[in-house]
Amino acid sequence: MTEIAGASAQDLLTSLKKTDRMPVMFVGHGSPMNAIGDNEYRRSWQVLGAEFGSKYPVPQLILCISAHWLTEGWWLTAMDKPKTIHDFGGFPQELFDQQYPAPGHPTAARAISHLVRQRASAPLGLDVGEWGLDHGTWSVLKPMFPGADIPVIQLSMDYGRAPDEHYALAKQLKALRERGVLIVGSGNIVHNLRQMQRGAAGNQAYDWALEFDQTMGGYLQQGNLDSLQNFQKLGSLAKMAHPTHEHFLPLLYAAGAVDAKEPPRFFNTNFQGGSISMRSVVWG
Template sequence: MNTLNQFKNFTANLPKNGESDIMPALFMGHGSPMNGIEVNEFSAGWANMAKSVPLPTAVLVVSAHWFTRGTKITAMDFPATIHDFGGFPQALFEVQYPAPGNPALAKETASLITATAVELNHDWGLDHGAWTVIRHMYPNADIPVLQLSIDYTKGAQYHYNLAKEIAALRKKGVLILGSGNMVHNLRMVSWEMINGGGYDWAMEANDKFKTAILNKDHQALINFEQMGSEVRLAIPTPEHYLPLMYTLGLQSDKEQALLFNDKAVGGSLTMTSVKVA
């Protein structure tokens, strides 16, 4: 290709009218770790979503499975693949997702956050809330992946506000992805419904969440404890719900929410996922 054609191709991809391209923000219902190695409707939904968004410069994951005192971000060159589960087939433990990290981006992200001091962490890696989803989205493991922890001492409003502090990363091609489950009560799982179906309370809670998301009623979702008894059953502990606060906190007034992978499994889990763009 000659130099003139290269220049034409480059300029054709520049943002128009002085506006910067902004990466979507995602919330993924990740469900069972087995979704990491199975080709099913959920993993296909993740893969299709990756094809529908611009190729990111990096992925920043807020996973339900890195629940810490204080806020931390992975800052190593090559984060380890963490198998933070038990009782699953050996094939799942053998999976490695060797995506690189990005220490410079970790430092930049930490510098954007003023609500708290952010620790640059070299001991964690990519837990199953991250790699089981991302390996279907970017199977070549050639895009840097970082994780931002969830401070368990803080409430939903804090996490929603913290997300706004890192919104500038979206203009730099960073895909910010929350990974959890809106309805997540493992103590009440029904094996009879493991392939699909939810208790009435789980479906009612999920419908409340979806309605509020589509109506941009973020305050109701922040104050989820006040949404009724079915929501209290759906969120017995908050770690799988709080990643949603990051996705919603990133939503601008002009952006809409799209729901996908909207299905209940095991009676007391929902895989409902959200794209904000």
């Protein structure tokens, strides 16, 4: 990975025209098998994708923050042709055969790098070849936008930073919505694989999983978005919901890019395996 200097962010942003304000999404992606299974999750992603061009403008660019790209510092994919990453194991060959050949957008990545600043005003790093599109990104975008003709950039997450630092950085993304950028956070509001019960129905969940999901859902419904960054203050409840919290952080990136008064629209408000919340939300 490398950092690239160059033209001003304003000059680079001319590659993205001003548009009506784009929505923001947080998608509970759950099992990678949802990408190919004929289930309610994949069908809901297909329905949502069909709303672009009618209910919502067609994105010029998709910026995705996936639970599966953790780095030191923050990085953006900045290659012309990001590869499809199969970052999982133990699944059928059909899943490994999946490709999502959406183009990248190096010029827009450079613009975002200089608009969204890390601590000490350093630009975001630009990855020109190491990463690509991991399954947190392509598993949900492929059903939504099967033509793979909209450029996609991934933003990594510095897992060594506190949640409030992620949320603060995310607030800088809001201006991109006026430039045709669809911001997508991809993770899960509850994610505890150790407690997963594979035979559980969608309406079955542990009490602690339900409590955490409903608490976060309440914050979202009330527009109390700032409280999301304090999820760890729930102590043992938060630790049960997230033994590690990389799947929660993408929610902060989505919430940081919206206004508290924007009403949320929930979908997929159930569970996989009793310990993975599929609750998803779109604003705008």
